[in-house]
Amino acid sequence: MAQNDMTPEVAAELAGIRESIDNIDAALIHMLAERFKFTQKVGTLKAANNLPPSDPEREARQVARLRALAEEANLDPTFAEKWFHFVVEEVIHHHVQARG
Template sequence: MSEPAIHPELASLRASIDNIDAALIHMLAERFRCTRAVGALKAREKLPPADPAREARQIARLRALAKDADLDPDFAEKFLNFIVKEVIRHHEIARDTAIPDTASERR
């Protein structure tokens, strides 16, 4: 059985959505590559995995960006909180699996 014909405008909009979804995934992957590097640095320097002051600044910044973009600021905040929780989890894993700096242990 063949698929029903799709309105050309609907097909075009769906193609745009698919492209945006792909871009979001790639952007999130790049963001996590950067945050993994931050997590490794925090583990190496024995810094806490979370930075509540930075997180508060980021929430305020993203809420303002969302408002300017005509996106629900509450949604933007929930989205950021979801990402931050995953980042902190990665930082905790990095901290727990960090290889000790033997040079500093000898001091």
């Protein structure tokens, strides 16, 4: 069935589902912005105390924790781990840039 062949009922249901997805996406962006505010504080504290930008032991604990949470939520734990590594890479990249 092509988009223009949808019944009004299907179109309305699809629009409602997409609105929910859009709301979740917006919430995720706001949550990530909050998360980055705190990681900036961590970066500032580490820089002020000459600490390395990454903490492999903490990252390993976080991966294990997030994989378990993903399993509980019926989300692919590998996806959760990839997401975490992506975020950590971005945080470290921004911290290194901020240090100049």
